[in-house]
Amino acid sequence: MNPYIDRVLPFDWQAAAQLPSETFDAVYSFERAPSAAGLVDRIHATHKAGLAYGGPHNSLYAIGAAARHFFLMNTWNDYRTRRNTKTWTELYFEVAGYRYDGEPYVLRVPPAADGRVRALLADGTDMPRVCLNVGGSLPTKIWPVRHWLSLGTTLREQGYQLVITGGPTDRSVCERLHQELSGDGAHSRSVRYAQLSIEEFAALPAHCDVIVSGDSFGFHLALAHERPCVLLLGPSSGAEVIPKHVTTVTALRSSSACSPCAHQVACGGVGGCMDTIEPDDAFTAVGGLLARRGAVHRSHP
Template sequence: MIPEQLPDKGAFLGPVHTTDTFEIHPDCRHFVGGRPCRYWQPCHGCPHHDPVDHRVLILMLGLLGDMLIASPLPKRIRAEKPAAYITWLADEACAPILRMNPYVDEVLVHNWESAAQLPSRRFDAVYSFERTPSAAALVDRINAGHKAGLAFGGPHHALYPMGEAAMQFFRQNTWNDYRTITNSQTWTELYFAVADYTYAGEPYVLDVPEPARRRVASLLGNRSGPRVCLNLGGSLPTKLWPVRHWAELADALLDQGAQLAVLGGPSDRDACEALVRHLRMRGADESRVAYTPLSLEEAAALPGLIDVMVTGDSFGFHLALAHEKPTVLLLGPSNGAEVIPKHLANVTALRSALPCSPCAHQVACGGVGGCMDTIDPAAVLKATLDHLTAI
């Protein structure tokens, strides 16, 4: 029961209200239901009231790099439909990168609770970029006026495209030639097309928390000289450059006076530590080679504090793009046309010499790899120094 007279201004952090002025705005962007919103104000007369009239759900559970690739899309949706409310369904491990996108109103963590909750929601549009059957199968159970992208099920018990705009996106995931021969669109262009927009070269959206940036700045110190980030990470073994090549490159960069920052995800920790041990043994201390396992927020901050990134096709590459840093990109199975934005001129791509590259990960080698091995450390050094000279 609402009391006859609500608490005074000091206790309620707002004007005095009675039952006559007590009201709720469930259409507000900030409304959470069952508890006060982040502004901690009563709805009546609230200056932050922001009515929503279009609700969008984006499905992409994992793939951190793809979340950055698609990061300009929520901003475009909000530009076209200012009253849109954008929910993104994602795995808990990937949720922090989406919370760094101010145009995503709600990051819904994929678990049993959200799976039970989704059928009770109503969306105006659902854009499904999820390629795993278990996640794509959620689409059929979601109540929405418009659905586009990939779903799972139907008479063939398989992934299928929803809408003509999703056909090329669907083909990308079916066979090699669609990705390596016929396709000239980046993933960003494909994601925009699924949502019925034309990509106009908008930059990635990444709003790094200031505490994370300060922690990484402290790790790097204030040593003068060029900073180069060596990102050893990769989502597939076939996309990894050998540690011996990283060591050869790192030795040469140290000889050129560079400070190195070593980056990799949890699965790359052994390779990162092996490289750092090698560099420590040649006398490079923490002031010359910076490395420690980083949180996702800290990893997102690191490329903003260096001069050049050297990386394979991975999350680290897209972090460099988000910070608009000059980048040397090492390509083995990956098709550069998919991942390098057409409007950027500060990415130098070096490709494997093997004729089967790119293979879009449908590998003739049976997953053994070897194409990345053929990228010459001397060529990578030259490309890195060229970028440093141009700064």
Template sequence: MPQLNGLTVHADCRHFRGDLPCRPNKTDGYTCPDCPVYAPVTSRILIIKLGAIGDVIRTTPLLRRLRQERPGCFITWLTLTPAILPQHEIEEILKFDFASALQLQAREFDVVINLDKEKEACALLNVISAPEKFGYALRSADGVAWPVNELAQHKYLTGVFDQLSLANTKPYVQEIFELCGFDFRGEEYVFDTHDDKGYDWSQLPTGAGPRIGLNTGCGDRWTTRLWSDEKWLALIAQLQTAGYAPVLLGGEAEDARNRRLQAATGAAYLGTFPLPQFINLMHQLDGIVTQVTMAMHISIALQKPTILMNNIFNPHEFDLYGRGQLVQSDRQCVCFYRGTCRLGASCMEDLPAERVFEAVRASVPV
């Protein structure tokens, strides 16, 4: 064991900080020579998954398998959105910036997994020392992302050729498990409900049947996913008639729409919230209706029955874990991963409210 001035120092312990006293020392006065909670790290793993938020959320099932395959591992996660990750389930969460990139290059890991094709993420995989690497690296000859080993080839190719992406039948989570050399066994997301924050939800409807969250927006990148006010009004009316309690969800971009829908129907709308509070609001609900957007990933992570309205994405990409249903228009979408409709009117408008309502009724009985 290494010693400093004759004192044994367990630098390999998962509690050890090096720049500050560890928690066992701070709370109980333990020192390394006789520490009863000494926990040596068996392996060090770095996950590079920078964004977007939804993709970060749906990468968390890997944590369960890594813990199983490598007991005692110390996991570091590099991301653009640290707040979305479960703080108590990951030993070290780093925000991607110059300081983090600099110190990671000076460290050694047993495994590095990079699931992003951004050049900066791939460059880090190139330069960080580890005997095992999975995912994407940066080709020095031309600066493009490239699979670092054969396991990453399938996921890589579905991302660069629309034809292969359309033909793919594997959900995203299965793809990233296989990229890391694992078979996917239905591992659930690892996620924080933020129940410990004590948020007040007394304004939510009570005693009026199951609460169904209606996430009415989808961001501004792929607006072909949007559903019109008329469709939402029709769905709300059917839900209310059947004894459900609709709860409108969204961010600042959806606020005006949700206020219109509330005024027209009396459906509950509590306003917009910071992300942790929004997550906890969704946790109070019995089911979620949403397009492919961040709320979809949160709903799946919270293990809610999810009624997913899809048009421009490969439906095989999404694993609802047997909870809820994916619904689509009868008109085949010709705008795969496009932000504007080639035909002038999105096929999402051909998805009837009745079909979405029936999916809710099948997934969340009154």
């Protein structure tokens, strides 16, 4: 869904074996994992920038002065959580030798996928539509199911239409929310869920008024479509992911003293900081974003 990408090689042993046999003009490395960063020195390229692994100390190191800040972000936790004010996008631009000027995401959804999403949501209702994106790349980023149920129930009772989404690993949670919020079909018009392809998932935010999401792929899709988003932040830092020029994101942060932790968790990985973000606050944030868009619902003057 990006016309500027000619080829994608998923990172596996086959790609790792193939890349050192190819030649490139430039290599930009944004991954700190030794298995990926260790490839950089073995790839033939005229120009390299970012992170590499190995060298005289068998460790991660920065290639060039422009990657120094990026290196510290990936190796020094306090620097990342307390001192950094740059988003990942700004840092990627800097490493590559460019200045970030708020360039938008490039996303071109196939028309067929967009049409299928339109058909899924078509019901003739004029209710404001809120997407509940329950997924997260790490367990510590995931909002508790009980909070999603509480928020969904309040939104539904106030006359909002809900669209439930998540990744392949979130299917059981999505199905549970759909079943409990739709009330065995009693609220079928106001609660929608279907298993979506990646293209359909990418199309969905364009058809919603507000997205509620953790720090995940769904949040970046909201940015790509310039849709208002309530962002739930536990271990993640908002400074890393919310572009400074974007005014359509309301971030709700954990009240835990150790948040954000950049996922180097004092809790041992069991989570808990997302639990402190209250459903009532998320509901208020949804209403505030709708009001700013001029899509004020009749129950919320």
